[in-house]
Amino acid sequence: MSLAITTNVTPQQNWLERLGAGHIILAVALMLYPLVASDFFLTQIGGYSLIFGMLGLSLMLLAGYGGMVSLAQITVAGISAYAIAILGNNNSNILGFGWPWWLAVPFAVLAAALASALIGWVSVRTEGIYTIMITLAIATATYYFAQQNYAIFNGHSGYTGIRAPAFWGIGWRDARPFYYLCLGLAVLSYAAVLYGSRSTFGMTLQAIRDNPRRMRALGYHVTAHKVFAWLLAGVIAGLAGVLLVWFNGRVSPGTIGVDAAIDVLIIAVIGGLRHPIGPFLGAVVVVLMQTFAIDIVGAERFNTLIGMVFLVIVFVSPDGILGLWGRIKPHLAQESLRPGQ
Amino acid sequence: MRMHRRTLLALAVFTGLTAPSMALAADDTIKIGLLATFEGPFTVLGEDGERGAMTAVAEMNGTVAGKKIEIVKGSSDASPDSAVRAARKLVEQDGVKVLVGPLSGDEGIAVKDYAKTQPNVTFINGTSAAQDTTLRDPAENFFRFSTDGAxxxxxxxxxxxxxxxxxxxxxxxxxxxxxxxxxxxxxxxxxxxxxxxxxxxxxxxxxxxxxxxxxxxxxxxxxxxxxxxxxxxxxxxxxxxxxxxxxxxxxxxxxxxxxxxxxxxxxxxxxxxxxxxxxxxxxxDAPAWKAFVEAYKKQPGAFPSPSLFAHGYYVDMKATLLGLDQVGGDVSDGGKKLRDALSKLSFDTPTGKVSLDKNRNAIADxxxxxxxxxxxxxxxxxxxxxxxxxxxxxxxxxxxxxxxxxxxxxxxxxx
The missing domain is CATH 3.40.50.2300 (Response regulator)
Known part of the structure; x- marks a missing residue:
């Protein structure tokens, strides 16, 4: 898998220039979005897209920079979601240690990150399609384990009655605060991935992706770098898992099923793996389609429509929506053909 | 400028979201949400549930209390999460005040929990038949005219x-x-x-x-x-x-x-x-059942005889429509009158008399x-x-x- 990563590093820029006009406009638009959107569009579309965007981002980090396609990102998110249910409060009368959120959240994210590193450690011995296979196996096994284990996962019904915390006088599951919470964490993850991709570690990871044997010959510890990438991806997926369980107020094996695992992959592929913004674009498209396709074609065939749209996107542009944009851009503006600024 | 152009696209996509289509029902129509499993392992069951519900609608010639019935469908894959997500979409986006569904057990429990957060919406079960949907910790606005699995x-x-x-x-x-x-x-x-x-x-x-x-x-x-x-x-x-x-x-x-x-x-x-x-x-052999089978068979793709999903959705949809008829299709008071009417409702179904107990669960043959x-x-x-x-x-x-x-x-x- 060779994907070109665009890095426009120009020395001596002030921070505003480095941020770029696009980012600023986007940030302002996202900040102002709650003024025009209904509660449904704020959480069920906005918040949900941001959460799945973060999941896609964690996959994009692995696949785009590390060349490792994982189907287990939803599993990692599920681990932190279940951890929140188990460490905090739930009303399923099972476990529920009642820890406050500020203790439960770090532990949940840590658990997710460690689980992700473990999955990574197992799967970095493989390459390409075998990584997909092994992570799919892990995702499926976890799903069935959660489905049938009652002591920890509470079986098919999972945990219900999980509340987002309320502090500073704000109920964080109310539409607007929850949207900003998702937005904040998504922006943080996005910025971290963007920054990380240009850091020494990010560059090394991309080099390992392109030629692991040469990097090994140069003295780099290839496995350690890859596992560390899994750990970082696990932190992002873990945060998304926390948001997901607060969003749903519940978690059950259905949340981490194979369908959901494939959704995350679709989101990343539809959006494009070349840049961290891709998964968020993909998430918006996928969430909108899954929510409204039933209104367009009725209950019998709406999944066919969803599949067709995804097929068309990938057919027209193998790089997803990002690639689509890259393709029409030259026609729109000639100057973008010139390198740099 | 690469970043700039790319983010502009994102912007365009997001602005598309800022036009919520809160299509309010006109005065002469009444919106009823229909939640069933149109995907996943229970698809066949969900489709037959829909046939049952539509049989009840057809029996009333598509109108109740002089208003046209508009059915808005929502689909789940039998997992509780997807059922709640579909219910949220029907209630919060499509603005239905009456929702019939869902189909399977854990979905029912999840939708009941969701019902508690939407006191102004009236939820009528589809065929979900878990005991605890109504027996323990019931929701005031969740009704089950179909009986439970026990x-x-x-x-x-x-x-x-x-x-x-x-x-x-x-x-x-x-x-x-x-x-x-x-x-x-x-x-x-x-x-x-x-x-x-x-x-x-x-x-x-x-x-x-x-x-x-x-x-x-x-x-x-x-x-x-x-x-x-x-x-x-x-x-x-x-x-x-x-x-x-x-x-x-x-x-x-x-x-x-x-x-x-x-x-x-x-x-x-x-x-x-x-x-x-x-x-x-x-x-x-009851004439009411035979009449129901004939009416059911007019639905596209019907089985030789209605499944219990068709029956359950029929009974629940029928109860919904009878309740709406009693209150003249008026749910402007947050559905309070409708819920009163439903609690007291007792009617003859193709399978005998149905009435509700104090937990709003059916007593039936x-x-x-x-x-x-x-x-x-x-x-x-x-x-x-x-x-x-x-x-x-x-x-x-x-x-x-x-x-x-x-x-x-x-x-x-x-x-």
Missing amino acids: QWMAGLGTYAFNDKGYKKVATVAEDYSFPYTQVFGFMAEFCKAGGHVPSKSWVPIGNKDFSSVIAAIPEDVDAIYVALGGADAVNFLTQYQQGGGSAPLIGGSITVDQTVLTSKGKLKDVLKGTPSAGPTADTN IFLTEVTEGADGNLMNKLVKVVPQVNQTLGIPEDEFMKLGAVNRDNPSCP
Whole structure:
């Protein structure tokens, strides 16, 4: 898998220039979005897209920079979601240690990150399609384990009655605060991935992706770098898992099923793996389609429509929506053909 | 400038979201949400549920209290998360004030929990039949005119023990709240009559390979009680037959339902003579049932006889429409009048009189049946006996019934 990563590093820029006009406009638009959107569009579309965007981002980090396609990102998110249910409060009368959120959240994210590193450690011995296979196996096994284990996962019904915390006088599951919470964490993850991709570690990871044997010959510890990438991806997926369980107020094996695992992959592929913004674009498209396709074609065939749209996107542009944009851009503006600024 | 252009696209996409289409229903139409499983392992069941609901709508000629009925559909894949997500979309985006659904057990419990956060919306069950949807911690605005899975088993345990002479029975059921409820209903009577259940197998929904389950069934049982639905039932029965299994079967309500009986293959010989119980019987002679079957058959893709999902959705949709008719289609008061009307509603369905108890759960007739081959070669559930007016506590006084505890994998037990 060779994907070109665009890095426009120009020395001596002030921070505003480095941020770029696009980012600023986007940030302002996202900040102002709650003024025009209904509660449904704020959480069920906005918040949900941001959460799945973060999941896609964690996959994009692995696949785009590390060349490792994982189907287990939803599993990692599920681990932190279940951890929140188990460490905090739930009303399923099972476990529920009642820890406050500020203790439960770090532990949940840590658990997710460690689980992700473990999955990574197992799967970095493989390459390409075998990584997909092994992570799919892990995702499926976890799903069935959660489905049938009652002591920890509470079986098919999972945990219900999980509340987002309320502090500073704000109920964080109310539409607007929850949207900003998702937005904040998504922006943080996005910025971290963007920054990380240009850091020494990010560059090394991309080099390992392109030629692991040469990097090994140069003295780099290839496995350690890859596992560390899994750990970082696990932190992002873990945060998304926390948001997901607060969003749903519940978690059950259905949340981490194979369908959901494939959704995350679709989101990343539809959006494009070349840049961290891709998964968020993909998430918006996928969430909108899954929510409204039933209104367009009725209950019998709406999944066919969803599949067709995804097929068309990938057919027209193998790089997803990002690639689509890259393709029409030259026609729109000639100057973008010139390198740099 | 690359980044700039790219983000502009994102911007365009996001601005597209800022135009919420809160299409409010016009005064002369009334929106009813219909939530069923149009995807996943229970798709066939969900589609038949829809046929049942549409039969009720067609009976009213598509209008109630002079207003046109507009059905907005929502789809789940039988997982509680997807059911709540679909319900949220119907309520919060499409603005329905009345919602009929969902189809399966854990979905019902999840939607009931969601109902508590939407006190101004009236929720009427589809066919979800877990006991705890209404028995424990019920929601004020959740109504179930279809009965629950334990009620559906009324009469079966006694019949299996006394008339069929089965003393030892193994159970195979899906691993979630509805089959727990069914096994509970069967065992409540069967164990009381003196029977034993040495082995209970719980399999996940959508299981494909049943070989380990079949191997685990003890050799010396007199019969196997099977509570599996849709594709799961077909897969299990086929594999059990291919594996040379020969023990007679006792069917859960949805195991010998039309959704399974109409499946192609050699299942006929296995299924013939299987006793079961449920809210419907195919050979019911009552004129009201026959009229219902005729009306149902007008729906596209209908089975030779309506499944219990068609029946359940029909009864719940019918109750909804009768309630709406009583209040003149007026839900502008947050549905308070409608809920009052529904609580008091008692009406004749194709399967007898239905009324609600204090938890808003139905009291209705249950049918003891046995699978036979009809004149046209189709398998049918032949009516053996009607158990009249079964309530949620199965005729046991409520405080005593609550002491039996919540249904789960291990409760009840009589090895």
